[in-house]
Amino acid sequence: MNMQKATEFMTRREALRRGLLGTAGLALLDPLRLQAAPAPSRPRAKSVIQIWMWGGPSHIDIFDPKPDAGYDYCGPLNKPIATNVDGIRIGELLPLLAKQADKYSIIRSMTHGNNSHETASYIVQTGREPGRLVYPCVGAVVSLFKGYDQGYKGLVPPYIVLTQPQGRFSEAGFLGPRYKPFATGGDPNQNPFAVEGIVARGITDQRQRSRRELLGKLDSLGDSMPGNPHFEKFRQCEESAYDLMFGDARKLFDLSQEKDELRDQYGRNTFGQSCLMARRLVENGVPYVTINYKGWDTHKQHFETMRRKLPEMDAGMAMLLQDLADRGLLDSTIVWWSGEFGRGPKVQWNPPWNGGRSHYGKCFSAVVAGGGFKGGQVVGSSDAKGLEVADRPVHPTDLIGSMYSLLGIDPDGPMPNPRGMDLKVMPQDDESAGRLKEIT
Amino acid sequence: MARKNVLHFAIIILILVLFLPLYARQRTGRPGATLRNRRNSAQANRSNTSNLRQQPNSTDSRFGPFETDDKYTPNNRIDTLVMATFREEGIEPARLCSDAVFIRRAYLDVIGTLPQPQEVREFLKDSSPRKRVALIHKLLRRDEFADYWSLKWCDLLRVKAEFPINLWPNAVQAYHRWIHDCLRGNMPYDLFARELLTSSGSNFRVPQVNFYRAIQGREPSAIAGAVALTFMGVRLENWPAERCSGMEAFFSRVAYKTTSEWKEEIVYLDPASTGALQAVFPDGVAVQIPAGQDPRMVFADWLIAPENPWFARNIVNRIWSWLTGRGIIHEPDDIRPDNPAVHPRLLAYLEKELVKADYDLRRIYTLILNSRTYQQSSIPRSDHPEAEALFAYYPVRRLDAEVLIDALCWISGTRESYSSAIPEPFTFIPEENRTIELADGSITSQFLEMFGRPARDTGLESERNNQPSDAQRLHLLNSSHVQAKIERSARLNAAIRAAKNNRGTLVNLIYLNILSRYPTQAESAAARAYFQTKGINIRQAVNDLAWVLINTKEFLYRH
Numbered sequence: 001m002n003m004q005k006a007t008e009f010m011t012r013r014e015a016l017r018r019g020l021l022g023t024a025g026l027a028l029l030d031p032l033r034l035q036a037a038p039a040p041s042r043p044r045a046k047s048v049i050q051i052w053m054w055g056g057p058s059h060i061d062i063f064d065p066k067p068d069a070g071y072d073y074c075g076p077l078n079k080p081i082a083t084n085v086d087g088i089r090i091g092e093l094l095p096l097l098a099k100q101a102d103k104y105s106i107i108r109s110m111t112h113g114n115n116s117h118e119t120a121s122y123i124v125q126t127g128r129e130p131g132r133l134v135y136p137c138v139g140a141v142v143s144l145f146k147g148y149d150q151g152y153k154g155l156v157p158p159y160i161v162l163t164q165p166q167g168r169f170s171e172a173g174f175l176g177p178r179y180k181p182f183a184t185g186g187d188p189n190q191n192p193f194a195v196e197g198i199v200a201r202g203i204t205d206q207r208q209r210s211r212r213e214l215l216g217k218l219d220s221l222g223d224s225m226p227g228n229p230h231f232e233k234f235r236q237c238e239e240s241a242y243d244l245m246f247g248d249a250r251k252l253f254d255l256s257q258e259k260d261e262l263r264d265q266y267g268r269n270t271f272g273q274s275c276l277m278a279r280r281l282v283e284n285g286v287p288y289v290t291i292n293y294k295g296w297d298t299h300k301q302h303f304e305t306m307r308r309k310l311p312e313m314d315a316g317m318a319m320l321l322q323d324l325a326d327r328g329l330l331d332s333t334i335v336w337w338s339g340e341f342g343r344g345p346k347v348q349w350n351p352p353w354n355g356g357r358s359h360y361g362k363c364f365s366a367v368v369a370g371g372g373f374k375g376g377q378v379v380g381s382s383d384a385k386g387l388e389v390a391d392r393p394v395h396p397t398d399l400i401g402s403m404y405s406l407l408g409i410d411p412d413g414p415m416p417n418p419r420g421m422d423l424k425v426m427p428q429d430d431e432s433a434g435r436l437k438e439i440t
Numbered sequence: 441m442a443r444k445n446v447l448h449f450a451i452i453i454l455i456l457v458l459f460l461p462l463y464a465r466q467r468t469g470r471p472g473a474t475l476r477n478r479r480n481s482a483q484a485n486r487s488n489t490s491n492l493r494q495q496p497n498s499t500d501s502r503f504g505p506f507e508t509d510d511k512y513t514p515n516n517r518i519d520t521l522v523m524a525t526f527r528e529e530g531i532e533p534a535r536l537c538s539d540a541v542f543i544r545r546a547y548l549d550v551i552g553t554l555p556q557p558q559e560v561r562e563f564l565k566d567s568s569p570r571k572r573v574a575l576i577h578k579l580l581r582r583d584e585f586a587d588y589w590s591l592k593w594c595d596l597l598r599v600k601a602e603f604p605i606n607l608w609p610n611a612v613q614a615y616h617r618w619i620h621d622c623l624r625g626n627m628p629y630d631l632f633a634r635e636l637l638t639s640s641g642s643n644f645r646v647p648q649v650n651f652y653r654a655i656q657g658r659e660p661s662a663i664a665g666a667v668a669l670t671f672m673g674v675r676l677e678n679w680p681a682e683r684c685s686g687m688e689a690f691f692s693r694v695a696y697k698t699t700s701e702w703k704e705e706i707v708y709l710d711p712a713s714t715g716a717l718q719a720v721f722p723d724g725v726a727v728q729i730p731a732g733q734d735p736r737m738v739f740a741d742w743l744i745a746p747e748n749p750w751f752a753r754n755i756v757n758r759i760w761s762w763l764t765g766r767g768i769i770h771e772p773d774d775i776r777p778d779n780p781a782v783h784p785r786l787l788a789y790l791e792k793e794l795v796k797a798d799y800d801l802r803r804i805y806t807l808i809l810n811s812r813t814y815q816q817s818s819i820p821r822s823d824h825p826e827a828e829a830l831f832a833y834y835p836v837r838r839l840d841a842e843v844l845i846d847a848l849c850w851i852s853g854t855r856e857s858y859s860s861a862i863p864e865p866f867t868f869i870p871e872e873n874r875t876i877e878l879a880d881g882s883i884t885s886q887f888l889e890m891f892g893r894p895a896r897d898t899g900l901e902s903e904r905n906n907q908p909s910d911a912q913r914l915h916l917l918n919s920s921h922v923q924a925k926i927e928r929s930a931r932l933n934a935a936i937r938a939a940k941n942n943r944g945t946l947v948n949l950i951y952l953n954i955l956s957r958y959p960t961q962a963e964s965a966a967a968r969a970y971f972q973t974k975g976i977n978i979r980q981a982v983n984d985l986a987w988v989l990i991n992t993k994e995f996l997y998r999h
Contacts, residue, residue: 118602118603119603122603122604130603130604130656131604131656131657132656132657132662134604134895134897157910157911164886165884165886165889167884167886169603170895170897176905177892177905177907177909178909180889180890180911182911183886185886185919185920186920194920196914196915196919196920196921197911197914197915197917197918197919198914198918200918200919200920200923201920201923202923203918203923207976207980207984208918210970210973210984211984211987211988214966214967214970214984214985214988215988215991215992217963217966218963218966218967218988218989218992219992219993219994220504220505220506220960220963220992220994221506221818221836221992221993221994221997221999222992222993222994224504224506224819225818225819225820225836228836230835230836230837230997231836231993233907233908234838234908234913234993234996237908237909237910237912237913238913238917240910240913241910241913241914241917241918242917244910244914245914245917245918419677
């Protein structure tokens, strides 16, 4: 990448942003920006990569094996493997992650008790119970405190989702659309990675430019009211969009710039290449990346799905940790692996499930690595069959509050909101054992 | 002899002067060959050809395609009242909008739908001075009126299957259908409100009880907050606590119970609490509700009484804001003493008219749509800082997310597929349904999210966000989604076939389809010049032109 050019480009973008902030259309949100004070403490983490296990991954087949619980619980997956940390064992389908265990910590006592996807997704990603207000999720909060309002000048938006948004869940909550993620669409395992809106297939730059020229000639309504503030904002968005289309953002999304061997190690599949893409994004300063990894809602054919998907997850996530560490990025990048809940430890062998697992919010696992989180640790534990939290319950509130602290966002500080209410960023949960001091 | 020659000469000159411009105009708009309508009907063929030849004068008038030279003459009482303020403030209002602008605006504002080219041609050709009145009358009775305004009402009433409202799919369908039926049947608004507030029964069989379910929280304070917001345009959190609690009492006996049917719920009055109840109306008057009387009925009767200061005001102000982009009291759902109306007499007039018309909302739509104020051009003639807030021009507003995707689908002849994967069983929306007909606000759609569809969490008008964003511009300028729609457009193919190599006709057809008007001569020339671009074939050039027009402010905004 031509750095000098990139700098000029960013400066121009910044200028555009600043222009954008001043326009009347955003007046409603202005109080948010004023309230959002600069981060108080010196942050240890700069970025978060959230691996979102959409559907709820089974805890006892992955990071919390219970080989002694018997066939009704383990099914065929009853031979956990040792890791490179003494005393920590994980599921047998994760040989590569077993070699990286010194880099991450496993929380085996996650709990919120909710078994419905949408509500549990909300709880795990906002740290809040459902109520009158819809709170923003972690990505939107990070985008508020570390995004454009705080001088973020990256090539691409500060909150990126690879590749599809989660849906049924308003990421930005009451913060509003400005803090929503940019979902890339496309498939990073295809060449090119057709990032929706940024990398168009079949339209050359030349043709895109001649279209733009014609658009300039046929903008009769715009020409008839020069200086219209609504149109001025529209024009600025259009400039930014063209900057993204013709600028260096495309190079950022161009995975062919990576070595083939490395791409193979990540796994030539959508998840593996998403992990690689996530590394490229945080390397370029993007503060929040969500990999929305679907397919974990295994009511049926659970074990078949585990055998198919876990090796894919194992390769992508293990390589991501290794690669981040190799590049010195792991110290400043939090990797957060979690779904909305775990899965019922007791296998449902009866029809119609025929070997499936149900939703389970009472006890499940999450994994954190990097950005100030210690590696090689286990936090809390579940009972002998993975049914209940046995020790040190961790509510999503505790985990999220810990991440905010590492990011330099004061979890006890004020949470800006359009109605001017007295809210805190991520207050402590009364019933759990508090933030994760043992691994930060 | 000499005088006779001079007279002949003068007559010839006169004839030339009178008819040359007409001849010239005919030539510019004249299709070289017969034009085939999309439906290939021979009759439509003939009418298309003649229509295209007779382009209306306004297209190339000296006022451009968007406005006419009409001075401000009031159409009805609304205008007289608004004009008085303009005079006091020294504001020059905008010109009357052109017919082409009017038909597009009226379709989008009243039925959330683009006019078909044939409808545009007929309207432009119509020389009746009452054609706008007739169009408004017709639009208010179209099926899409109920479709589009159901969407609006479902925003306000938070019609959504999932978190955080959790109506669940069956109830969403029943509730949406009930709202749609009310709008199609033009149920008087006081009755509509009373039904929502006082019904009891199963959420499947008495759909209006879902009003009490579509609220985040079921405690009396949450219900009172939703009632005040919806029917009074008032935010209860701004009220003193004792006034809130006085109003909450009316809803303190609403109870809920489930049945053995999945997600069926009965809303009823708690039989355990039957004693007399002390409550206070929002105007401060206390009331003792005798035992055995439904307190909700007492509240509803107070609310819909003609002299109620909030009820009519809230809805006429909302309709004004829905049609003109801004409330006479703004925000329309933040009515409070320190947020005054910009045209108090206009607001009072509309309130009276609604009561007089027995709460027939179409009466208010008709009055507003027929006003000269509504029919102003969007091009300001005054730089007064309050010109927009005082309605001295029609403010430009980006199309609603649902209307925009429907318009893109219509232009391209494509469809969107919507489904809901959770909760089971999966819901698949028939593809022939338009997006404005979607009942459930929790159907996932990246496009609708990106373009600011409201979350339907709170019922606040501000949940809908029609501000432009970088992501929206990227999507329309460069996404495979929009690209595929244009490339697959059967409508554009039909236009190419119909134009039979006549580039002028082709440009006219594309303009009529996308911008609902004829191009000006300059626009037509620019488009035809683009068709000569080296290295692209005619279909690619047409795609490019369609792409360009879809990306104009004129297409993306109501104007």
